[in-house]
Structure formats: C-alpha cells, structure tokens
Amino acid sequence: MSAPAATDLLALDRAAQDLLFRAARTANTFTDEPVTDAQVAAIHDLIRYGPTAWNAQPLRVLLLRSAEARARLLPYVSRRNRPKTANAPLVAVLAADVDFHERLPELYPPQPQARAWLTDRAVRAEQARFSATLQIGYLVVGVRAAGLAAGPMAGFDPAGVTREFFPDGRHEALLLMIIGHPGLDAWQERLPRLSTAEVVQTL
C-alpha cells in the first residue's frame, strides 16, 4: 500500500499525524525555552483519558525542576545520557504507583471487589508497571501534542532512582523523560521501522 492511500484511511488529519508520529522525533538537544507547569497540566489533562486496566491510572510523574533534584538524579543516569539530562529544560521521572489498588473503589465502581484481588504486591507491581507503561505511551503522544519533543530514556538505574526519589516503597521508577523544544542537531537520521507485513499476521 502506498503512503498517501494509507494516510487517507485515517480520520486524523495529516498535520496531526505528522505532529504526533510521522515528523515527531526523540530529541537529544533542546533550546533554552522552558516547559511550564501550565503546559504539563495541559498535557496531563489530555492524556488522562487514555484507558488503563480497572481505570487504575497508576502513572505518577515527578518533575525535577530544582538544581538540587537534578543533581540527585544524575549519578543514576548512564554516562551517554548524562549531558542531555543535565541540560534539558525539563526532566521527569515516570513511575508506577504499586499501591494503586487503594483508589480502585473510587476509580472503578463497576467492580468494587477489584481491590481485594490485588492484595499480593508482586501481582500489583506487574499490573502497575503494565498500565503505567501504556500511559507513558499516551504521554509521549501528549508531549508531542503540546508541540514539544519528548526524549524517553531507559539508560538509567531504575532501582537506584526508586530508592532516591521514592523512599515510601510504594512507587517504582520506570523511565526518564526529557522534554523541551528541539535544539540544534536535535536528532540523528530516522532509524528503520518494521513493515506492517513484519508486525501484523492474520489467522
């Protein structure tokens, strides 16, 4: 199938397709322009409608705005990711709330018994990671919807960041994300993508 034909099959207009996926890129450099709390709130206000299991919404976002907070993060970041983490306008720690079940009676009234199914912490942690990771997918889209570039980074020590920033023991750090307006030479060439034939099979 040719690209224009595929594009025409979508209800989302081409400019939005480009903004969110086709022209969007993971940025490695940023301008000095700040990312405001109002922008973060607008992004969250959009993506919070994305579906999660039991509507649990376990994603938690910790913004490291102070120089002190960012300095606490850097030792846990891979050497390769450290300079861009030090210089990005905004750094967020994306975490899962393993005790999300406490809110289920309010968030998922159709199954009041759901909370009682989740007394096992290991089961909850797996569920929390799954739904929070889905929400990180929505967040990547939401950051781009705000006209910003997202730089998701897995190159860090999640256990160390969890200990450092979530001493309550109820959260698990999943991913770091740097956010801002793309700067000079913000990205390398687009890496190859798998074709539909390689990803989708039919029975």
Added chain:
Amino acid sequence: MSAPAATDLLALDRAAQDLLFRAARTANTFTDEPVTDAQVAAIHDLIRYGPTAWNAQPLRVLLLRSAEARARLLPYVSRRNRPKTANAPLVAVLAADVDFHERLPELYPPQPQARAWLTDRAVRAEQARFSATLQIGYLVVGVRAAGLAAGPMAGFDPAGVTREFFPDGRHEALLLMIIGHPGLDAWQERLPRLSTAEVVQTL
C-alpha cells in the same frame, strides 16, 4: 487551570484532541461494519514511528479473522469479556517478541553491541514487554486516529493464549484488543480520572 485554557496550550487542534482522547472511549459493542486490512495497515504505518528502547519495536499483532481462530481464543477469555470478543468485527492478540534482539544490528545501528547485552532471556522478556506495552499505548491512539474504537482487554489468560497462538516460544501475549465502529450503548458513563495535582509532583 480551566479546561479551555489548557486546551489552548496544545498545538494539536481540538478536533484531534477529542478524536484521540477527550471524546474517545473504550467500546463494548460494535456495528457490523468490518475493519479492513487496509485500515490496519494505515494504523500501523502511523504508529510504527513511535519510540521504543533501542528502536526494537517488539510489538507483534495477530489478527484473528477466521471463525476457527476466534473459537480457539474464546476459552482463554474471561466470562465477562467473552460475548464482546465473540461479536467484535476484529480481534487482535497483542504480543511481545522476546527475541527482538536478533533484529537490533539492523534496527539500531548506533550500538551494534546491544544485541550481545541481551543474551539473558529474562532480561529480554522484560525489555520486550516494556517496549511492546509502550507500542500498545501508541496503538490505542492509532486505532482512534482511524476513526475506530479500541477495546483493550486484560481479562484473559495470557499464558494460555501464548501457548495456543505462539507455540514457537519466542512471543508473549500481553493484551487482547477488540476493534470496530461503536454500536448501540457502546459504553457506560465515563469513569473518574485523577487530577494533575494527584499525578504530577515537583521537586
């Protein structure tokens, strides 16, 4: 912050915000209108640009189009989800390719050594689940971008579905998704969402 002000802070226009998040809902009933292979290809062609760790793109999608394939799935689906799974225009099994590392030399040329870091199957499985789950987040958005409703379903036996549909031992089923045009009484009332103040904190 009031909703209109937040909306204005986004580069994505309001119609697209509604299509993808604000008006989009998880559907429980569908019309008879089919979901074509061309629509699926258009959705994949959009979301394949979403970022994954090492650009590994481990999500694999198995469309169950034949009556026989759907009949093989139903025993693994929770009683509550079985009727809608039996009746949806399209049912997809979303899985992670645990042996994604085989493609890394081609998909992630900047770090040719990445493949060698991933000899441990358990480490790979965790990475595969994480990036494939991010991609499921993009897929929910992509299905909606095609003007369709997605019904992600965690209520099934993942180990059973993995054995039944992926006997090769290199894939893990993560989620089922029913897809189509919403039908009569397709959804219940919108469930509550957490506020930004409950999700985002700043240090």
